[in-house]
Structures are given as C-alpha cells and as structure tokens.
Amino acid sequence: MQVAEILVGLASSNIDRLFTYLVPNSLKERIKLGVRVRIPFGHQTTEGFVLKIYDTDEKFDYELKEILEVIDEIPILNDELIKLGKYMGETTISYLISAYQAMLPPALKAGGSKTAKKKYKKYLSLSPNNNFIENYISKHKQAKKQIELINYLKEKKEKIEKKELTNLFSTNIINELVKQNVLKETSVEVYRIEDEIDASLEKVVLTDEQKIAYEKIINSLNKNETFLLYGVTGSGKTEVYMQVIEKVIQNGKEAIVLVPEISLTPQMVRRFKRRFGPLVAVMHSGLSNNEKYDEWRKIRRGEVKIVVGARSAIFAPFANLGVIIIDEEHEATYKQENNPKYHARDIALWRAKYHNITLILGSATPSLESFARAYKGVYTLLTLTKRVGNIELPTVEIVDLREEYKSGVRTNFSRRLI
Incomplete structure (x- = not known):
C-alpha cells in the first residue's frame, strides 16, 4: 500500500509533526511531494502538505485514514523549499507549518x-x-449589423478582445453570432500585473571601481561565495547588480533581488523592468492577494527570470537560481518579527549554499556583523569609494548640542544649522 506523511495546516505544539495517511488508488497518479491535500483530522476536515510518500507493507496499530482530495495539480513546495522549511523550523524554534506558510502567498497556504x-x-x-x-x-x-461585424473580423484576420467589440457592436448581436456558431468565444488567462514596458534602458559604462567589483563577482558565479559590496551613496551599486544579473540570465539562470519595503518604489521597479522587460516579477506587501498569487505563478512556471521584492521574496520558487542580491543589507526590515522569526539574510545564505551560487550584500552603511565577517575573510569585501561622475559627497559636521545648550540655545537646532 502507498502512504503519505502529511503536515497538518494547524499551528500547535501537540501536532507539530507528520501524520501518516493512506493514499487511495484513485489519487495515486496525482499525489506528489509538496502538494496540498484535504484530509480528515479528528472530528474535522482540514488541509496539509505532503512531505513524504512511500510504499510499505507495515501493519499499523491503528486504522489509517484516507486522503480525501489532492488540491494542487503542481506541487507548490519543491524539494529545496521542503528542506528549507525544516531548517527554519529548527533554527527559529517555530512550528514547522509556520515556516512553510511564510513561504507562500495567502491563497496557497494550507487551510x-x-x-x-x-x-x-x-x-x-x-x-x-x-x-x-x-x-x-x-x-x-x-441582419446588416451582424454582417458588418462579420466583415469587421474578416478584415482583422485575428481574434479580438470581446470588450473591444462591445464598444463597437451591441452585446445582443455578439451573443447571437456566438449562439449561431458564427463567432467562437475563447478565454485566455492573463496576469493582473502586465506592464507593457520595453527593455529600453541600456547598460552604462562601469567606472574602474565598478569594473573591479563586477569582474570579481562574475568570476565567482558558479561557486558559493558571499560578497559585501560596500559603496557610498551614489557609487552605482545598482548598476553593478544589473550587469551581474544580465550575466546570470545569459547563463540560463535566475536572480532574486531584495530591497527594503520602504525602498521598493515604483521608480525602482520600473528601472528593473526598463532594463529586463517582462522577465521581472515583483513581490511585496502592497500587492493584493490576487496579484501575489499571479506573481508567484509567473515564477513557478518559469515565465520570469528576476524577482524584485521585499523580505518574503527570498522564498521565490526558482529552481535554477544563479545569484541572490540583498540591497541595503543593514536594514532591520529584513528581520521578521512574527513567527517564524527569520532573517532574510540567513535564508539567502542557506539558499546560496544549496544552489552553490553567489550572494551579494550591498550597503553604504553595512551592519556590524557583515563588516566583521568581511574583515575576518568569511565574506569578500568589495568597495566603491567614489560617486559616479566623481561627484563629491556632502560635508558632514557634528555639533554637540550640549555645548549649544550651555550657550543658551534652547531648541533642537544648533546655531550652525540655523
């Protein structure tokens, strides 16, 4: 007989383990690792993830319950994400189901x-x-209007969106022709986010410092190495990212780019889309549930090569990752405050090791732990000390407000500032 071990979609210490269910003959062709299933559990029916499938002749001390239904045609958790969830459960001391739920858009969470x-x-x-x-x-x-519509479509020689036709002809005429089989109506699935942006933004010539950083990174693309790209504001870190991503795509692989939620502006997203066109998917909290579902499916289907997003984008279900980039890596928003309390940098390190690829941490003000690892040789330090175009950095002067207070200033603004 075939059995499956299932993680129930309920967060509780009493059930934070796998439960064994019998796979009925009617579902053997559809059951796969990583799919959601509907199962009887206690006095209720709930959902769970299939994490193990095997054949056995073992006699159980209890009667096995059967899986009721397979929800997904295609697994939503691949082998990598299944292993990653177990790692997260162990390192963040959280329920295993919480780790898997954190990886998925709301519409795909079990239960x-x-x-x-x-x-x-x-x-x-x-x-x-x-x-x-x-x-x-x-x-x-x-029926002159019907004939007019037929002739209109003859001239177009291609299918026309129904919405467009209803602006020219009445719905009754259209429906009558469909009913008479003169017109054929078809439905085509579309995504909610479909920006018609051409990849028109050409890459720029790198500065000497950028070239050095770029060359070191692309020479390490096929091995697990972490770079700390320490560059002052305006030094062109993003252009280095883009040219590295371009090389990764040429190699047939994919890229994840994480940015803090506050920096994920429409302008930044548009910059990536102007460079890479429809190869870019976006994932952040500002999307609706339907939009998140659409973007996730683009990634899962292999229709895009790049994901630009906030913290949760680190779980993008790419199967052939080539590089992971975390911009402004010092930002506290990469740490999730709710269970599972993971840090996106830790997940990135794990995925980079799993795929044997490069991880780039970029910042003008790196975190202390990243700086320490760079100076100890755990990370490779790359520096960009000059702004693009040799624009000078603004002069910064520190004023001791205690001395201002002694001088009779009773505001939060120093005399120097005023």
Missing part, C-alpha cells in the same frame, strides 16, 4: 481562509469554416 481567482480575458474570432459563414450571410442579408 488558509484567503482565496484567489485566475483572471481571464474573453476573445472572439470567426468560425474557421468559411462556407458556413458565407451561407449564414446569404440567409441573413437583412
């Missing part, structure tokens, strides 16, 4: 109350049977 629907656009086209269309026209010569 979650959030749902998402696929979006479709309806298209209309003429029947491929030309004789049928000509016979219909000859029999309905008085």
Whole structure:
C-alpha cells in the first residue's frame, strides 16, 4: 500500500509533526511531494502538505485514514523549499507549518481562509469554416449589423478582445453570432500585473571601481561565495547588480533581488523592468492577494527570470537560481518579527549554499556583523569609494548640542544649522 506523511495546516505544539495517511488508488497518479491535500483530522476536515510518500507493507496499530482530495495539480513546495522549511523550523524554534506558510502567498497556504481567482480575458474570432459563414450571410442579408461585424473580423484576420467589440457592436448581436456558431468565444488567462514596458534602458559604462567589483563577482558565479559590496551613496551599486544579473540570465539562470519595503518604489521597479522587460516579477506587501498569487505563478512556471521584492521574496520558487542580491543589507526590515522569526539574510545564505551560487550584500552603511565577517575573510569585501561622475559627497559636521545648550540655545537646532 502507498502512504503519505502529511503536515497538518494547524499551528500547535501537540501536532507539530507528520501524520501518516493512506493514499487511495484513485489519487495515486496525482499525489506528489509538496502538494496540498484535504484530509480528515479528528472530528474535522482540514488541509496539509505532503512531505513524504512511500510504499510499505507495515501493519499499523491503528486504522489509517484516507486522503480525501489532492488540491494542487503542481506541487507548490519543491524539494529545496521542503528542506528549507525544516531548517527554519529548527533554527527559529517555530512550528514547522509556520515556516512553510511564510513561504507562500495567502491563497496557497494550507487551510488558509484567503482565496484567489485566475483572471481571464474573453476573445472572439470567426468560425474557421468559411462556407458556413458565407451561407449564414446569404440567409441573413437583412441582419446588416451582424454582417458588418462579420466583415469587421474578416478584415482583422485575428481574434479580438470581446470588450473591444462591445464598444463597437451591441452585446445582443455578439451573443447571437456566438449562439449561431458564427463567432467562437475563447478565454485566455492573463496576469493582473502586465506592464507593457520595453527593455529600453541600456547598460552604462562601469567606472574602474565598478569594473573591479563586477569582474570579481562574475568570476565567482558558479561557486558559493558571499560578497559585501560596500559603496557610498551614489557609487552605482545598482548598476553593478544589473550587469551581474544580465550575466546570470545569459547563463540560463535566475536572480532574486531584495530591497527594503520602504525602498521598493515604483521608480525602482520600473528601472528593473526598463532594463529586463517582462522577465521581472515583483513581490511585496502592497500587492493584493490576487496579484501575489499571479506573481508567484509567473515564477513557478518559469515565465520570469528576476524577482524584485521585499523580505518574503527570498522564498521565490526558482529552481535554477544563479545569484541572490540583498540591497541595503543593514536594514532591520529584513528581520521578521512574527513567527517564524527569520532573517532574510540567513535564508539567502542557506539558499546560496544549496544552489552553490553567489550572494551579494550591498550597503553604504553595512551592519556590524557583515563588516566583521568581511574583515575576518568569511565574506569578500568589495568597495566603491567614489560617486559616479566623481561627484563629491556632502560635508558632514557634528555639533554637540550640549555645548549649544550651555550657550543658551534652547531648541533642537544648533546655531550652525540655523
């Protein structure tokens, strides 16, 4: 018999383990590692993740319950994410189910109350049977508007979005032609975020410091090495990222770029999309549940090569990662405050080791731990000391407000500032 070990989608210390269920013959073809299933659990029906499947002749001391339904056609947790979840559960001292739920958009969480629907656009086209269309026209010569619509589609020679046609012809006419099989209606799935941005932003010529950093990074792309890119504000760290990503894509691999939520502005996203076009997916808290669901599926289906996002984007289900980049790596927002209390940098280190790839940590003010690791040789330190165009940094002067107070100043502004 075939059995599956399932992690129930409920967070509790009493059930923070795998439960064994019998796989019925009707589901053997569909059951896979990483899919969600619906199962009887106690006096209720709930959902869980399949984390192990095997055949056994073992006789259990209790009667095994059967899996009721397989929810997903394609696994939503791949082998890497299953292993990563176990690592997170151990290192963050959190429930195993919490680790897996953190990786997924709301609509894909086991037992979650959030749902998402696929979006479709309806298209209309003429029947491929030309004789049928000509016979219909000859029999309905008085239906001038119908014939006008048919001739309009003949000129277009391609399917037209139904919404566009309803602006030109009445819905009744369209529906009647569909009913008579003169028009064929088809539905095509579309994503909610589909920016029509051409990849028109050309790469710039790197400065000498940027070239040194870039060369060292691309020479290490096929091995697990962590770089700390310490560059002053305006030194062109983002351009280095982009040119490294371009090289990674040329090698047939994918990239994750993490930025703090506050820095994930439309301008920054647009910059990446102007460089890489439709190869970019975006993941952050500002998206709706449906948008998160769409972006996740783009990644899972291999339709994009780059993910730009906040903390949770580190879990992007890429199967062939080539580089992970964490910009402004010192930011506290990379640490999750709720369970599981993970740090995105730690997850990035784990994934980089798993894929044997490069991790880049960038900042103008690196965290103390990253600086210490760089100086000890754990990370490779790369520096960008000059701004692009040799623009001078502003002069900074420190004023001791205690001395100002002694001089009779009773505000939070020094005389020097005023």
